[in-house]
Amino acid sequence: xxxxxxxxxxxxxxxxxxxxxxxxxxxxxxxxxxxxxxxxxxxxxxxxxxxxxxxxxxxxxxxxxxxxxxxxxxxxxxxxxxxxxxxxxxxxxxxxxxxxxxxxxxxxxxxxxxxxxxxxxxxxxxxxxxxxxxxxxxxxxxxxxxxxxxxxxxxxxxxxxxxxxxxxxxxxxxxxxxxxxxxxxxxxxxxxxxxxxxxxxxxxxxxxxxxxxxxxxxxxxxxx
Amino acid sequence: xxxxxxxxxxxxxxxxxxxxxxxxxxxxxxxxxxxxxxxxxxxxxxxxxxxxxxxxxxxxxxxxxxxxxxxxxxxxxxxxxxxxxxxxxxxxxxxxxxxxxxxxxxxxxxxxxxxxxxxxxxxxxxxxxxxxxxxxxxxxxxxxxxxxxxxxxxxxxxxxxxxxxxxxxxxxxxxxxxxxxxxxxxxxxxxxxxxxxxxxxxxxxxxxxxxxxx
Numbered sequence: 001x002x003x004x005x006x007x008x009x010x011x012x013x014x015x016x017x018x019x020x021x022x023x024x025x026x027x028x029x030x031x032x033x034x035x036x037x038x039x040x041x042x043x044x045x046x047x048x049x050x051x052x053x054x055x056x057x058x059x060x061x062x063x064x065x066x067x068x069x070x071x072x073x074x075x076x077x078x079x080x081x082x083x084x085x086x087x088x089x090x091x092x093x094x095x096x097x098x099x100x101x102x103x104x105x106x107x108x109x110x111x112x113x114x115x116x117x118x119x120x121x122x123x124x125x126x127x128x129x130x131x132x133x134x135x136x137x138x139x140x141x142x143x144x145x146x147x148x149x150x151x152x153x154x155x156x157x158x159x160x161x162x163x164x165x166x167x168x169x170x171x172x173x174x175x176x177x178x179x180x181x182x183x184x185x186x187x188x189x190x191x192x193x194x195x196x197x198x199x200x201x202x203x204x205x206x207x208x209x210x211x212x213x214x215x216x217x218x219x220x221x222x223x224x
Numbered sequence: 225x226x227x228x229x230x231x232x233x234x235x236x237x238x239x240x241x242x243x244x245x246x247x248x249x250x251x252x253x254x255x256x257x258x259x260x261x262x263x264x265x266x267x268x269x270x271x272x273x274x275x276x277x278x279x280x281x282x283x284x285x286x287x288x289x290x291x292x293x294x295x296x297x298x299x300x301x302x303x304x305x306x307x308x309x310x311x312x313x314x315x316x317x318x319x320x321x322x323x324x325x326x327x328x329x330x331x332x333x334x335x336x337x338x339x340x341x342x343x344x345x346x347x348x349x350x351x352x353x354x355x356x357x358x359x360x361x362x363x364x365x366x367x368x369x370x371x372x373x374x375x376x377x378x379x380x381x382x383x384x385x386x387x388x389x390x391x392x393x394x395x396x397x398x399x400x401x402x403x404x405x406x407x408x409x410x411x412x413x414x415x416x417x418x419x420x421x422x423x424x425x426x427x428x429x430x431x432x433x434x435x436x437x438x
Contacts, residue, residue: 027274027311028297030290053311080352081297098351101273102315102358109312121361122319126389127343128353170291170308174274177310205310 004164004214005193009039012187012215016045016152019072023108023179024052024062025155028081031172033189035217036154037061047072051108051150053101053175055079066094075148077101098128103145105178111147112181112210119144150183157206157214160190161197164211165204173205180210187213230401236261238327238369238399242268246324247317249273249359252296254369255327271323273355275314278306295355318355319362326363328356330370330395332385335411335432337395339368340387353390360391372400372429379431381405381412402426405434413437 006012013036016022022040026032040048041064048071055076056062063084065071073095079085088094099107100122110118119142123129133144155176158169166188168176180186188206193216231254239261242248249271250256259281262268270279273295280301283289288299302308317323330341339360342353360366373379381398397415398405403426404415413435417426427434 028293030274030293030297078352078354096351098353100353100357101311101355102319102362105311105315120319122358124361125392126357128357168308170289170302171272171274171276171293172291173308173310175311178312 001162003162004208004211005160005162006213006215009036009042009215012036012189012213013039013043013045015185016040016043018046019048020045020151021049021051021149023150023153023155023175023183024050025153025174025176025179027053027171027174029057030170031156031168031174031176032056032061033154033156034061035189036187036215037065040154041065041068041070044070046070049073049075051075051104051148051179053077053104055082055085057081059084069093073097075099075104077104100128104148105175107145107148108150108175108178108182110145111149112178115147117144117146148182150179151185153179153183153186155179155186155188156217157188157190159192159194159199160188160211160214160216161194161199161208162214163196164188164206164208164214165199166190166206166208166211167199167203168205177206177210180206185212186210187215189215189217191217191219231257232261234369234399234401237404238367242325244268247271247277247322249318249323249326249363251326251328251356251359252354253329255329256294256296258327258369271314271317272300273311273314273318273359275309275311276300276302276306277309277317278303280306315355315358315362318358321362321364323359323363325365325367326359327367327369328359330368330380331387332380332382333368333370333395333398333407334382334385335407336384337393337407338385339366339390339392339394340385341368341390343388345388356390360394365396366391366394367397367399368395369399372402377429379429381430381432383432402429403434408435410435
């Protein structure tokens with residue numbers, strides 16, 4: 001019997017090694033896997049490369065991971081959401097790669113879809129194109145971008161079943177289904193676990209083939 | 225002369241130019257206010273980078289839905305007919321030319337339509353680009369809503385951008401507290417002066433030639 005459900009965060013995060021490239025779902029705090037991040041902090045993993053649209057908010061979650069000195073590098077589109085990031089970056093304690101938001105998600109999509117790279121007009125003739133191949137296509141300059149693979153993806157879903165099929169909630173979908181495809185191991189924290197067959201197949205956004213582990217978020221009532 | 229920007233008036237002015245049926249992305253800041261000035265009976269569909277079409281206004285206090293935010297991370301609502309999708313689909317809409325319009329704020333707009341709105345220096349202390357570069361190259365039209373001059377009185381309409389570019393030759397129209405201007409092949413063309421502003425005032429405070437439509 002296939003059963004991707006695990007009991008707790010420790011089991012969900014087993015095997016994540018120091019130096020891992022970790023994809024974190026979410027846009028701001030919505031669809032952001034806070035429980036798994038707390039688990040990662042507890043696990044003590046070091047030398048992490050964060051791939052996430054933002055650098056977290058406030059002091060918990062990703063900012064705490066950074067504050068504890070566990071993060072070497074961050075790849076994101078808009079890190080200016082966290083004072084902790086700004087302070088550590090200014091002090092030279094974090095490496096940063098800024099990627100336009102659409103290029104970030106397309107690099108993840110390419111990684112998950114087995115595409116070796118792509119040309120985009122985004123960023124052409126700007127400083128973010130420096131050092132990258134430029135090619136004129138249809139008369140317009142395009143920038144060549146490489147896929148972005150993760151060792152692990154930590155994502156947040158709304159519903160899940162034991163095969164790892166997932167749905168998302170409202171704007172909580174964002175990067176999550178794309179990141180689910182782009183890592184060697186994908187771990188989902190889900191708010192509701194259903195029996196196999198209970199989730200409408202037409203409503204499943206991430207089929208279980210992309211998901212390795214599912215852990216349930218304790219329901220406090222605040223998220224429904 | 226309008227020395228200070230009346231945000232709501234400017235948002236209202238831009239809203240007048242958005243016809244029914246357009247799919248529109250509004251940038252963070254002043255552009256967001258445009259949605260409040262499109263009458264409900266005119267069906268304009270608002271897009272948000274984080275995977276929303278048919279975005280509605282902010283909910284009444286106490287009725288916020290935790291999972292429903294816009295690109296500025298503020299709580300919003302969904303109109304009947306609205307939909308949710310992933311970032312990959314959202315940026316396919318953006319880069320793929322499916323949005324009729326994107327309205328952004330700016331640090332500088334050049335007479336060539338070059339846009340600078342994401343960074344003040346090549347050695348920014350905390351650079352952040354978000355979706356601005358994708359929107360600027362992808363939407364069918366890019367309009368800019370901004371103050372005509374900086375706090376120090378320097379023109380934000382320029383011959384050549386001094387700040388790092390977001391995209392080159394991207395901006396089609398600029399709405400400021402002094403005027404509405406189109407960006408054409410020859411440069412800035414006056415569409416309309418704001419009340420109380422003369423052409424000479426406008427030209428004196430614009431660091432590039434302004435052409436009158438003949």
